[in-house]
Amino acid sequence: MDRELLRHCLAYHGESLFNKLKCEQTENPDFQAVVSDLCKATYESGGEGHGNPLVEQFIARKADILFCPTWKTATHQEEEHEEEEDAAEPYAIMPPLELFMEVSYDERRAMLYRDLERGDIVVGRINNIREYGFFLTLLCTAGGLKRDIEDLELSALCHIREIPSTGSHDDPLSYYQIGDFIRAAVKDIDRYQEKITISLQQASLSPSLEHIKLGVLPREELPIHYGRSVRAAADSSETYRCILKSCHGYHNPSVVEYLLEKVGVSDTHPPSMMRGLQSKLFQAEDFASAIRKKQSSSWALKCVRAGVDHFKHGRYVEAMNEYNKALDIDTNNVEALVARGALYANKGSIMKAITDFELALESCPDHRNAKKYLCQTLVERGKQLEEQEKLVTAEGLYRRALSLDDLNPEAQEALHKITDTIQKSIRLREEALAKEQVKATSSQTSAEKLRKILKEEKRMKKKRKRSASSSPSSSTSSRRNSSSSSSSSSSRRRSKKKKKKRRRSERGSKRHRRISSRESRRSEGKSEKDRKEEEEEEEEEVEWYPAPPNTTGTFLNQKGGPGFGERDEEEEEVEEKNSEEKRITQLYSLSAASDDEESDSSRRERKRRDRAEGGTKRSKGSQSRSPERRSKSRERKDKSRERGKGDNRKDRRDSDSKRRSSLEENRKRRVSCSSAESEYSRKSSLKSEYLGNSGSASKHVESRMRHDSSKRNSFDGGRYENIEEAGREKDRKGKVEEERRRSDGGNSKRLEGVGNHNKQSGLTSMPGERAKKDLPTNLLDIFNQIAQFEKEKGVRPK
């Protein structure tokens, strides 16, 4: 028994109830447990006995129900969302009752101070604004509590701290004017001094009201009950009843269900004070649904029996009708399903039979007949499939049959047979496949290669023409293309292949390829030479990484350099993060930043020129090159990103294999032309792939790598290469760091130069290379070696 509740009741009703309770509840141990306790309370309060002995009798008799803790079903679900559902008022929102009751001013005021709590919502009008806040004359309450408070002359202070500021420099109070309606949360109530402080901070609302927006309220959005109470107060003919009937919500056909839920009373297990209707007396099997289920299955069984009878006498149509009837009555009736399945199987509809048996086993997994029949039918079906040469499916069916009944000799035998056949055929097929593949790869590659070269050539020509006529900036791009095409024409198979891929696929895949190739190379034993090569390779890679911000060279725009570099990196990051919708804005921002870029590139150019090989041509147009290049490369990137998703994997895969094949060659070449400069030329294609479509980005591998790996992981869906790669990337990052440190120590200029150079290399690179291309290959190699040597020494040719 709820002692507290009982005590309260006794205090109200007085001694007479207590005596009756003692009479009526003598057998209730719960009551006996609390009786002595209650005794005191009753006499203390000396309740005056509110009369009606019948009511007291009733309370006494039903006390065990009334004060039972489980009687209260409503969970304390705080003042729900209600309100603000104005248009679709689901029930009649009534003005506060005390308005009609004409409760005295003092009592109402006392009640409000008693019941108002922190986090409640009040609505009021601003009557005074001071520098420390404003004062609100309260009009009504909102949220859960509904009270008539308009004439109570309640004033509440909203301190300036409690007003969320919209702009940092503005005085928040300037948004509010005298006369504004404000919805605010109660921050504090001083019940003794009768002071209320309020807040406009959302956080000060109680959690159940959090969704209600605080602040200025247009007149139309004042609470409904307030509007109605104003009307009721003005017109005495507006009684509670009238208002109730005039409300839309009152006529809502489902108002009872809605409100029951609101007050928390269950209508499916309704409460009752009648002893015989206590919900604990209702048993689950007496409910309609339970009986119906039972009945249906028994009716269905009857039909099945009739059907089986028909079946035995060969009246298949009648049998089928009975089975179907049974299933109409009781869908998923196991017996009916099994019987119908058997009939189907008999009539040759094996698939239908299997479906039926499966359904039956679903609801009754241990049904012996169902298992047996399904097993047989599966074998049957398997044989059919075997005839149709669908061996694998058939094998699956046999296996399933065996899983149902592992001793079924038929299934066992069939399975043995079919596995043999399958293995044989697999072997045959493999051989055939291997042959085919060999043929396919060889033919395809050469044909495609040719096509590629032709295409490349064509494009190059076009571009050149265009660049000649247009601004120097466009010439960059053409040069880029021409350079790449020239590199492709330089009889280097590998780069050609890669290039073609580059056009189609996104940078991510390229990097994959690059890495995998690297890996394979690595795995080919580590002789001294190899290791050196590897180191070299690593260095190469490192070279593409962003120049650390503090590695300043003696370049012309030395001051700007590092800063720009940093900024570039940021930009890149932004670019990476942002999706394609934002492309345009980025374009703007990037083109705005093109000045930096320009200086960057010019610096690079200068350096290049200083180098041994024909940098003279290159420096042309370098000033204005970058913006154009940037945007172009981005376009490309976007496109390739779109496309690449699909192609990516495939590309990578076949490129992997090709890579491996061309590996030998690569290595040799690498050894021979190990100078940095030639690396560039070679790498111009390779690296640009590796770094992705945008040559400009090479500086920012680091930032990109992060994004890349995550991105790729997301669409490649956990391919193991990715994981591997991610780890690798981390490695590489580490190396970059290392390299950076080293370069700080003295080689910084070179590194940056290299970085800068490489940054461009993929796309803009190598106008000089074209020149180089004209030279014989071994000469080139020699040049490269020289350059490499110089680099090693850290001496820069002036």
Added chain:
Amino acid sequence: MEGPSSRLPATTQDGPLWLAGRTDSGRDAESDPARDIKTQFRVCRFIMETGVKLGMRSVPVATACVLYHRFFERVNMRAYEPYLVAMSCVYLAGKVEEQHVRTRDIINVSHRYFNSSSAPLECDKEFWDLRDSVVQCELLILRQLNFHVSFEHPHKYLLHYLLSVKSLVNRHAWSRTPVAETSWALLRDCYHGVMCIRHIPQHIAIATLYLALNSYGVEMPVGEREWWQVLCEDVTKADIEAVISDLLQLYDMEAKCI
């Protein structure tokens, strides 16, 4: 009116034996009004229980009870099988209140009510006869009531009153006190007797709320007028007391009847 009234008892007689057998005790009794009231109480209890087992909401059950009471207001208790009428009332109430209940379920639940823990009915003649009687009886009820089958119930009022009264009470005191449950239970229990059609819905709603508040000793603020006066202008203290005393009688009856 002659047709159905003469035909229907016949169908029930030769139809469901369990139903006929059940009513024999009431049938051969003398025309004792007290007995009638008890029968009524039992049948209403039957409707209530059936309603719960059928998953009906409170309002359709209330409608079924009102249909039943109104029907026997017009016809002699002895002329018809009350349980069959009750089943039809449940069926009809389901239609009226848009919560359709299937005859089969009604029959099943009723069958089990009288033959507890028995197997469900077979799908045979008895079942179909019973089903026919229920449907026939439904038509009879409709005609007897002149197709006035939708009633205003106190439920709506009670719920609105509950919300209004709740606002007057301190929220913590309210959440401790199961006034809503109690008043809802009281309201449902009202339908055990004819009182549900003797009193105005608003009065019933106010009285049940009053009794619930009173039972827990919830004190309401007092103004110029009492809270219940405001809810319905024409209600008097006497009205409320009348409803309450009728209701309390029903609780006494339970001890006597069941």
